[in-house]
Amino acid sequence: MNKKIGLLLSLLFLWFFIGPLKTVQAQKVYQIGTDVTYPPFEFANKNNQYIGIDIDIIKAIAKEEGFQVQIKPVGFNAAVQSMEAGQLDGVIAGMMITPERRVKFDFSQPYFNTGIIMAVGKNSSIKSFRQLRGQKVALKTGAAAAAYANSIKSKYGFKTVTFDDSNNMYQDVVTGNSVACFEDQPVMQYAIKQGTPLKIPLKPANKSTYGFAVRKGHNQKLLQQFDAGLKKIKANGTYDKIKAHYLGTKHHKAPAQPQEDRSFFGLIKQNQAALLSGLGETIWLTVAAILFATIFGIIIGLLGVVPNKFCQGLSTTIIYIFRGLPLLVLALFIYTGIPSLTGQKIPAFLAGIITLTLNEGAYIAAFVKGGIQAVDPGQMEAARSLGLPFGKAMRRVILPQGIKIMIPSFINQFIITLKDTSILSVIGLLELTQTGKIIIARNLEGFKIWAIIALIYLIIITLLTWLSNWVQRRMQA
Amino acid sequence: MSIKVQVTNLNKNFGTNHVLKNVNLTVQSNEVVVIIGPSGSGKSTFLRTLNRLEDPTSGNIVIDGTDIAQPNANINQVRENVGMVFQHFNLFNNLSVAQNIMLAPQELKNLDEQKAAAQAHHLLKMVGLEEKFAAPIQSLSGGQQQRVAIARALAMNPDLMLFDEPTSALDPEMVGDVLQVMKKLAQQGMTMIVVTHEMGFAKEVADRVLFFDDGQILEEGTPTAIFDHPQNPRLQEFLNKVLNV
Numbered sequence: 001m002n003k004k005i006g007l008l009l010s011l012l013f014l015w016f017f018i019g020p021l022k023t024v025q026a027q028k029v030y031q032i033g034t035d036v037t038y039p040p041f042e043f044a045n046k047n048n049q050y051i052g053i054d055i056d057i058i059k060a061i062a063k064e065e066g067f068q069v070q071i072k073p074v075g076f077n078a079a080v081q082s083m084e085a086g087q088l089d090g091v092i093a094g095m096m097i098t099p100e101r102r103v104k105f106d107f108s109q110p111y112f113n114t115g116i117i118m119a120v121g122k123n124s125s126i127k128s129f130r131q132l133r134g135q136k137v138a139l140k141t142g143a144a145a146a147a148y149a150n151s152i153k154s155k156y157g158f159k160t161v162t163f164d165d166s167n168n169m170y171q172d173v174v175t176g177n178s179v180a181c182f183e184d185q186p187v188m189q190y191a192i193k194q195g196t197p198l199k200i201p202l203k204p205a206n207k208s209t210y211g212f213a214v215r216k217g218h219n220q221k222l223l224q225q226f227d228a229g230l231k232k233i234k235a236n237g238t239y240d241k242i243k244a245h246y247l248g249t250k251h252h253k254a255p256a257q258p259q260e261d262r263s264f265f266g267l268i269k270q271n272q273a274a275l276l277s278g279l280g281e282t283i284w285l286t287v288a289a290i291l292f293a294t295i296f297g298i299i300i301g302l303l304g305v306v307p308n309k310f311c312q313g314l315s316t317t318i319i320y321i322f323r324g325l326p327l328l329v330l331a332l333f334i335y336t337g338i339p340s341l342t343g344q345k346i347p348a349f350l351a352g353i354i355t356l357t358l359n360e361g362a363y364i365a366a367f368v369k370g371g372i373q374a375v376d377p378g379q380m381e382a383a384r385s386l387g388l389p390f391g392k393a394m395r396r397v398i399l400p401q402g403i404k405i406m407i408p409s410f411i412n413q414f415i416i417t418l419k420d421t422s423i424l425s426v427i428g429l430l431e432l433t434q435t436g437k438i439i440i441a442r443n444l445e446g447f448k449i450w451a452i453i454a455l456i457y458l459i460i461i462t463l464l465t466w467l468s469n470w471v472q473r474r475m476q477a
Numbered sequence: 478m479s480i481k482v483q484v485t486n487l488n489k490n491f492g493t494n495h496v497l498k499n500v501n502l503t504v505q506s507n508e509v510v511v512i513i514g515p516s517g518s519g520k521s522t523f524l525r526t527l528n529r530l531e532d533p534t535s536g537n538i539v540i541d542g543t544d545i546a547q548p549n550a551n552i553n554q555v556r557e558n559v560g561m562v563f564q565h566f567n568l569f570n571n572l573s574v575a576q577n578i579m580l581a582p583q584e585l586k587n588l589d590e591q592k593a594a595a596q597a598h599h600l601l602k603m604v605g606l607e608e609k610f611a612a613p614i615q616s617l618s619g620g621q622q623q624r625v626a627i628a629r630a631l632a633m634n635p636d637l638m639l640f641d642e643p644t645s646a647l648d649p650e651m652v653g654d655v656l657q658v659m660k661k662l663a664q665q666g667m668t669m670i671v672v673t674h675e676m677g678f679a680k681e682v683a684d685r686v687l688f689f690d691d692g693q694i695l696e697e698g699t700p701t702a703i704f705d706h707p708q709n710p711r712l713q714e715f716l717n718k719v720l721n722v
Contacts, residue, residue, distance in 0.1 A: 381530055382567035382626075386581040386633060387557030396580060400571040 029068040030089040030222055031345075032058060033079030036165055037441030040190045040246040041094040041210075042073065044442045048274045054092045056242045057111060058212070061229030067222075073438070074428035075164055077142040082428075083215055085336035087345050090214045090222055094184055096144035097211040107211035108226040115185045115204025116145045121173055122197040126180060132158040138169045138178035145182040148206050167441055170196050186247070267448055271439050278435030279456060285349070285421045285431060289356035290414055296357050297364025304369040307390060315365065322362035327423050331355040335427040352424040360417045364410070371406035372398060407475055411468035415461055422457075432456060481506045481637055481668045482527065487536035487546075489522060489692075496522050498692040500536075506636070509669045511679040511700075514689035515715055520672045523689065524641050527670065528552075528559050540637065557585060560630030564642040566622045568614045568629070574601070575610045578629045585633070593632075600628035604658050620651025627658055638662065640671040676720060680704060688712045 034042045034054060042052040050071050062069050072079070072088060076095075082088045084104065096114065097107045120126045133156060139146035141162045153160060161178060163169045166187065172178040174197055183191075185204050192198055212226050233239045268275070304315030322330070335351040346354075375398050383393035425434035436453040440446050482504040489497035496519045504510050512520045525531040527538060529545050529552050538546045545555050569577050578600060579593040588596070601607045604624040614622060623643060630638060640659065644652040656678050663669055663682045673679065679686050679700055686703040688696045688711075696709040704720075707713045 376567075376570075378563060378565055378567040379569060382561075382563060382569070382629075384553075385528055385530065385556055385559075385561040386630070387553050387555075387585055388581060389553050392584050396584065397569050397571065 027066060027068045029070055030062075030219075031072055031087070032069045033072045033074055033082055033088040033091045033093065035076045035079070035093040036073050036438060038076070038094050038166055038187055039194070041187065042071075042092075044073075044438055046270075046442075048271075048438065048442075053112070053242055053246050054094060054210075056245070057230070057233070057239070058092050058226075060233045060238050060242065061226055064229040064232045065225040067225065072428060076140070077164060078426070078428060080142055081336050083213070085340045086215070086218075086343055087336065087339055087348075089219050090212060090226075092212045094187060094210055095213055096184070096208045098144055098147070098208070100147070101144075101213070104216055105213040106216050106220070106223055107213055108223055109230060110209030110211055111230055112186075112210040114208055114210055116148045116182060116206040116208070117185045117188055117200050117204050118180050118182055118202060119170070119173065119188050119192075119198040119200050120180045121176065122199055124179065124199070124201075127201045129156045132156050132180060134158070135179040136161055136177065138163060138172040138181040140164070140166055140169050140181075140183070143182075143184075144206075144208065145184055149182040165441065166191070170198060171446075173198060190247070262443075262445060262448070264448055264452065267443075267445060268452055271449075274435050274439060275432070275452070275456070278430060278432040279460075281429065281435075282418070282421050282431040283460075285352055285356070285424065285429070286414070286418045288353050289360060289417050289421070292353060292357040293360035293364055293413075293417065294410070296361035298368055300361065300365035301368025301372070302394075304365065305372050315369070319362045319365050319369075322358045323366065325359070327355065327359050327420055328426060330359055331424055331427055348424075348427050348429050351427055352421075352429050355424065356417060356420060360413055360420070363416075364413055367406055367409040367413075368402075371409070372402040374405050375401045404475060408468065408472055411464070411471060415464050415468070418460060418464065419457070479506050480504070481508070481541065482670070483537070483539040484527075485537040485539075487523070487526065487538060488534045489519075489526060489531060490534045496692050497526070497533075500692070500694060502687070502694065504668065504670060506668050507666045508684045509663045509667075509671070509682055510685050510687060511683040512670065512672045512687045512689050513674070513676070513679060513703075513715075513719075514687075518689045519692040520689040521641055524639055524670060524672050527639055528556055528561055530561075557581075557633055558635050558637065560633060560635035560638045562623070562626050562630055562638070562640045562643050564645050566619070566626045566646075568622055568626055570614065572614070574606070574612050574614055574617070574625050577614065577625060578632045581629075582632050596632060597628070600631055601625075603631075603661070604628050605654070618651060619647045620654050623647065623651075623655050624658055627655075627662075631662075637668045637670070640669065640673065642672050642674070644673065644675060674719070676704065688715070690715070 034050070037043045038052070040052055041054040042050060045051050050073055055071060058069055074082060076093050079088060079091045079093055083091050095101070097110060101107070118129070126132065129152065136159045137149060139149050139160050139162045141164050146162065149160065161172065163172065166183065169181045169183070170191060173181050188198070188200060192200070212223070214223050230239075300315050300318050303311045304319070306312070331352065334355050335346060335348060339345055379397050379401065380393055383397045384390070388396070421431050422433035424431060425437065428434070432453055436449050440449045480503055482502065484500060484502040487497055487500040488495070500523060512524070514520050522531055526533050527540070533546045536546060537544050540555055541558065543550055543555055545552055569580065572580065575594065575597045578597040579590070582588040582593050582596065583590070598607060598610060601610060604627055606621055606624055606628075609617065609621065609625070614625065617625065643659070644655050647655065652675070656675060659669070659671070659678070660682055683700050685697060686700050687694050688703065688709065690711050696703065696707065696712050703712070704716065707716055
């Protein structure tokens with residue numbers, strides 16, 4: 001049994017470290033961040049592959065200049081923060097070149113012209129900013145359009161509410177919760193063409209351009225290659241072809257095919273590959289996290305019961321810190337906070353495992369400690385009075401009894417860990433929840449997809465609960 | 478006769494509570510010393526400091542030449558030679574009767590399983606429970622459990638046995654069996670220090686009886702002296718309450 005665990009641990013260890021090494025090939029691979037969905041610039045097609053003007057442009061440039069890119073659709077705001085932390089090499093995400101942004105980023109030559117517009121409901125009578133007084137306006141976090149809107153907010157006296165993606169921003173206007181939103185012109189035009197029931201009453205307020213961004217002072221070679229490549233693809237016609245493909249008169253109606261089956265079963269069948277992949281990642285994360293959290297928790301728990309004041313204090317402090325920190329904050333701290341300090345990238349999966357190990361491990365430590373302390377103190381007294389040293393007494397008498405007490409809590413923690421993996425969607429891990437977000441970003445079937453995702457979680461948790469009950473019955477027998 | 482236990486100026490505080498006040502005691506080998514006294518007098522605490530289940534605040538406790546009150550004393554080694562029997566038996570719940578008895582000799586004396594089992598059989602025979610060798614301890618009555626506990630303590634071949642109110646948690650009809658085993662031990666020459674309320678046992682078996690009250694030994698002497706001619710008024714009061722039910 002111990003051998004098998006050792007083997008599994010070694011395999012996991014190798015997987016984490018050999019895995020990234022695999023990507024060291026002849027060509028340099030850059031990690032490029034982009035939005036979860038921002039058609040026509042980046043979005044997922046029916047097979048959940050990423051396409052769009054930005055994607056096609058950077059891939060074409062990469063081909064010309066001889067490097068490779070890995071697209072990380074983590075969301076606009078998340079991409080920017082990840083890049084600032086050094087986790088991503090660059091961001092191409094319909095990002096407007098602004099003087100404020102030039103302080104933190106170096107931009108390529110502009111690769112697309114745009115402007116900021118206001119969109120309102122299809123049947124709205126709003127035709128000027130003055131009509132926004134006292135009303136709510138929806139914005140997208142970190143977007144240039146949002147910055148523009150915030151700059152005129154007090155002048156025109158409207159309130160704002162922010163969302164992390166464009167889709168949710170549009171929906172807020174569609175549902176009537178907000179009366180208007182601010183967006184980049186080509187993106188809004190594209191969305192309206194795809195059927196979003198909004199309209200653009202005014203001409204663009206702020207003509208601008210999109211650029212490819214890197215962290216100021218870093219990745220200068222990549223930036224130069226982008227500029228050189230952009231020149232080339234403009235010269236050889238690739239650029240125009242890409243533009244025409246998405247914005248031309250004969251462009252396809254992706255992402256949402258009208259024939260797409262919108263029933264529950266249709267949606268499940270349609271997206272089963274993505275859902276299974278997301279579920280697989282969730283389970284992988286859960287199993288790995290529980291493994292490491294258990295080891296961590298047992299060590300810290302035992303530290304809390306050895307007869308040494310320093311060890312006990314250390315154990316109490318660690319449990320206190322990692323039970324007290326919200327999991328979300330811990331995940332972001334480890335994924336973006338630490339790399340900013342050390343300058344070293346951490347793969348998202350590893351950051352996720354570390355987060356869960358620390359958080360779940362702290363809870364496990366608490367009930368390991370509690371389980372041991374729940375054993376009648378007379379047991380330890382009898383063992384010590386026979387001359388058994390502390391360690392032997394623990395091993396032969398206390399721990400066997402303590403473990404029985406801990407088992408229900410362990411199974412419970414397994415279930416909690418599974419649910420907590422969904423929080424890791426915030427660092428871009430493609431587990432089940434993030435998969436749901438991307439599917440919905442593409443087909444806008446929010447209610448149905450979330451219902452399906454919720455059902456999948458419930459099924460897995462029910463299976464785990466049955467397992468827990470079975471184990472507890474066996475323990476009592 | 479050599480000195481087994483020498484306690485000098487022993488004090489124990491629990492916070493501000495001064496529970497043992499300058500206790501002095503000498504116990505010779507083969508002696509049976511019985512400690513009586515009211516609840517809260519500190520007699521159990523005193524017994525527990527003799528194998529350092531309680532840490533003394535000050536004073537010396539010399540057992541077989543080793544002062545266990547010193548911080549650098551090898552307490553595990555001393556404990557191998559001092560057996561203890563608890564009021565609530567404290568048998569190991571995760572082990573069978575035989576495993577309870579065999580654990581310490583196997584772990585500490587590297588006895589192989591055969592020898593340890595043979596010894597367990599022998600000890601169980603001595604306490605009258607040979608047929609319970611493989612039984613789970615939960616299947617035993619209180620009196621049987623206590624006798625197994627005595628066998629467990631004897632498995633390490635101690636020179637000194639401490640008994641902390643060994644029959645106080647037993648139904649009256651089982652008390653006799655346990656006292657019988659203790660009597661046998663005394664007859665075999667074991668050095669014993671027993672905290673108990675069983676005056677009959679004290680009268681019959683003790684070489685010396687100590688009256689403990691308010692953290693001190695107020696009177697000590699032979700059973701006859703203590704029970705028939707008590708001097709200390711508090712002892713007289715105590716015996717009055719206990720013997721005239």
